[in-house]
Amino acid sequence: MPVPEPARGLRVALLGCGVVGTEVARMLLEQGTDLAARAGAPLELAGIAVRDASRPRDAAIPPALLTEDAESLVDGADIVVEVMGGTEPARALLLRAIEGGAAVVTANKALLAADGPTLYKAADSAGVDIYYEAAVAGAIPIVRPVRESLAGDHVRRVLGIVNGTTNYVLDQMATTGLDLDEAVKQAQDLGYAEADPTADVEGYDAAAKAAILASLAFHTRVSADDVAREGITGVTSADVAWAARTGHAVKLLAIAEQTGEGVSVRVHPALVPLEHPLAGVKGAFNAIFVEADAAGPLMFYGQGAGGRPTASAVLGDVVSAARHRVLGGKGPQESIYAARPLLPADAAVTRYQVRLLVADLPGVLAQVAGVVGDHGVSIDTVRQTGPSEGTAELLLTTHAAREASLAATIAAVRTLEPVREITSVLRVEG
Numbered sequence: 001m002p003v004p005e006p007a008r009g010l011r012v013a014l015l016g017c018g019v020v021g022t023e024v025a026r027m028l029l030e031q032g033t034d035l036a037a038r039a040g041a042p043l044e045l046a047g048i049a050v051r052d053a054s055r056p057r058d059a060a061i062p063p064a065l066l067t068e069d070a071e072s073l074v075d076g077a078d079i080v081v082e083v084m085g086g087t088e089p090a091r092a093l094l095l096r097a098i099e100g101g102a103a104v105v106t107a108n109k110a111l112l113a114a115d116g117p118t119l120y121k122a123a124d125s126a127g128v129d130i131y132y133e134a135a136v137a138g139a140i141p142i143v144r145p146v147r148e149s150l151a152g153d154h155v156r157r158v159l160g161i162v163n164g165t166t167n168y169v170l171d172q173m174a175t176t177g178l179d180l181d182e183a184v185k186q187a188q189d190l191g192y193a194e195a196d197p198t199a200d201v202e203g204y205d206a207a208a209k210a211a212i213l214a215s216l217a218f219h220t221r222v223s224a225d226d227v228a229r230e231g232i233t234g235v236t237s238a239d240v241a242w243a244a245r246t247g248h249a250v251k252l253l254a255i256a257e258q259t260g261e262g263v264s265v266r267v268h269p270a271l272v273p274l275e276h277p278l279a280g281v282k283g284a285f286n287a288i289f290v291e292a293d294a295a296g297p298l299m300f301y302g303q304g305a306g307g308r309p310t311a312s313a314v315l316g317d318v319v320s321a322a323r324h325r326v327l328g329g330k331g332p333q334e335s336i337y338a339a340r341p342l343l344p345a346d347a348a349v350t351r352y353q354v355r356l357l358v359a360d361l362p363g364v365l366a367q368v369a370g371v372v373g374d375h376g377v378s379i380d381t382v383r384q385t386g387p388s389e390g391t392a393e394l395l396l397t398t399h400a401a402r403e404a405s406l407a408a409t410i411a412a413v414r415t416l417e418p419v420r421e422i423t424s425v426l427r428v429e430g
């Protein structure tokens with residue numbers, strides 16, 4: 001009987017050696033036997049491209065593997081793993097890899113949400129795999145379930161906490177009463193938030209992930225620019241305290257919905273009822289709630305960031321791509337056949353909770369309620385506190401209405417003479 005030839009090793013090029021890259025390298029090197037058995041061939045870490053090869057690194061990184069010549073590394077690879085982030089040179093290197101016939105695995109949400117279609121088309125033309133499980137919610141398997149497991153279903157809605165930093169910040173505000181700046185500082189000290197926390201706190205990171213998920217869920221191309229985005233910088237400790245008093249948690253949500261009219265994708269802070277599963281997601285964890293016609297509600301929960309959790313998602317993709325190199329076949333390509341219209345932000349249907357300070361005089365409540373009703377918006381509950389020095393605080397919750405009607409209602413209420421100040425407007429979701 002002929003002795004089977006050992007499978008040829010597959011050369012894996014790693015682009016980037018930060019927190020995630022270090023863990024990808026460590027796991028590739030330490031788990032070689034298991035990975036080879038699962039992939040069907042040994043996975044050989046051919047090199048690690050970095051900006052500065054002389055910088056001190058984790059002991060797990062063999063210095064001989066480091067190179068500053070990313071292009072040459074890419075040229076000889078079977079699978080290119082990109083965990084460097086940023087737009088360039090990541091995009092150029094991934095295109096070079098694809099054109100050279102390598103499969104690619106990337107964790108680069110910002111690049112995919114801005115210019116994914118260029119990469120998907122290139123991969124399609126070259127007949128190679130492009131995998132990106134780690135680009136959305138770190139370790140949580142969500143890209144593959146939405147792209148493959150739910151391919152036979154009809155996804156209606158994706159509602160998620162996809163940014164761990166802001167979830168940590170909001171959770172700290174709720175549990176310790178810190179204000180936003182103090183909680184962001186704490187997140188920075190713990191290494192969750194970057195020195196420049198803009199991408200997280202202004203919702204850019206969540207918007208990129210929302211765009212990727214919406215594209216997959218609705219078979220429609222959605223880019224980061226199509227996402228209505230509002231970060232958490234306007235959330236005050238009073239908002240968080242009021243949320244708790246009314247049975248809610250404040251969460252930064254990514255929401256992608258499909259209605260008869262089209263697809264709406266948005267990222268904003270929202271009040272989530274405490275009984276909703278997303279309200280219980282604490283600290284830097286992520287969770288994504290998917291509603292599909294046949295499957296019903298599904299919840300995905302886990303660590304959305306961090307070196308090892310993100311490396312887990314990267315390596316799962318590497319094994320999938322490797323299996324295709326060994327056995328043949330190809331992973332899914334971009335699916336945009338549905339091409340649903342993208343709805344403007346003000347077409348979304350939501351509920352508002354509004355806090356306002358008003359003069360504590362007879363008829364003021366009726367005046368406010370009248371303006372709300374005139375705009376076709378229905379009030380669900382009203383709660384009043386005070387008075388203090390002639391001023392009462394009203395907490396008003398609406399029924400669901402179009403964002404455009406709700407925004408016009410607030411603008412009109414603001415002009416009423418007895419209204420001293422609108423202190424907070426938060427959407428209620430879930």
Ligand code: HSE
Nearest residue numbers: 162163164165304305
């Ligand atoms: N900064 C992100 C977060 C992780 O806090 O969830 C990377 O997308």
